[in-house]
Amino acid sequence: MSRRILVITHEGRPEAVTAADRVSEDLRQHGIEVVRDGAAEGAELVMVLGGDGTILRAAEVARVHDVPLLGINLGHVGFLAEAEPETLPDVVARAVAEDYTVEERMTIDVVVTTPTGEERGGWAINEAAVEKSARARMVEAAIGVDGLGVSTFGCDGVVLATPTGSTAYAFSGGGPVVWPDVEALLVVPIAAHALFARPMVVGPASVLEVEVLPYGDAGAVVWCDGRRTIDAPPGSRITVCRGAHPVRLARLNEVPFSGRLVAKFDLPVQGWRGGRERP
Structure with missing residues (x-):
């Protein structure tokens, strides 16, 4: 059975389109069928390149078919995103290897x-x-x-x-x-x-x-x-x-939510346990 991944991006951002093109080509080289900005039916994963707005748009598509969503942040805060653009090669490799966990978010x-x-x-x-x-x-x-x-x-x-x-x-x-x-x-x-x-x-x-x-x-x-x-x-x-149906998010790392909170909001943590660096 062939594998399929849906790639959704912010078409109004040239850097997002370029990144989506690169991700799509890498996935195809691994024998995975790529659908761009279409339906999630039959897909094993929805990869999203953009900000929170793009991820929310993708959630509408992914939730209908109970497909996990993997966000790569190309916006500002990106609280729903799992990765940053500089990690794209690793993100693709993890997606190809199906090396991720899935958590359900309440709706x-x-x-x-x-x-x-x-x-x-x-x-x-x-x-x-x-x-x-x-x-x-x-x-x-x-x-x-x-x-x-x-x-x-x-x-x-x-x-x-x-x-x-x-x-x-x-x-x-x-x-x-x-x-x-x-x-x-x-x-x-x-x-x-x-x-x-x-x-x-x-x-x-x-x-x-x-x-x-x-x-x-x-x-x-x-x-x-x-x-x-x-x-x-x-x-x-x-x-x-x-909500009767949750949104499923693909996770690549086990950083606690507290670490995500500190990183996304750039919270000051100087002095915590002797000034140990943030996660």
Whole structure:
């Protein structure tokens, strides 16, 4: 049976296209069929060359067919990426040898129920961000957990995130960093006008709800991973729960998440155990 690897890149970045061409040629020399920016059906691996946005786009393709995703960072932070461009020869060799492990990252399923009862669905690996649709108005949001109301306030938005998304939009909004092996859901209000509007962390079996209160005509829009939108007019209810299908990430090294966190955010660790170098 022939082997197939899907290679996805950021076509707007010449350096990414060049790197993808080199990776594709190397894989073909090892007898592996390469598909460029197509479907993941029948592929053993999806290799992504780009930044976090490109990796999130690739996740949409890989998740459908339960194919592991291997990211090579050609962007800025690249939290979902596993390797840097200077390691491309080793990455190809490891992919050819199938020398990698696979970990599953929790996702969320998102349902927006409009006042008319229409349901609109989506999913995310990072977050569902409920944001105001009108720049000059706040969203009046009622927050619920497991069928009970928790708080109501006006805000610019509410981020409902996974542990993977805790270092993305939720982090920018003041939320905690959650290790990816911790199964949890996060609620992070954005610029809330309230005394109690602190981030919350709940269990993976909990169901989160945000009701867009029908005060005036200010509605909201739900952004799934900053890529896909669902309109939520006044009176809508947004429901978020653990996703039925995870995203699978290929891993090449066993560096703990703490090491990845320090490296990606360039955190100061001087003085730790006598100034030992970071991993």
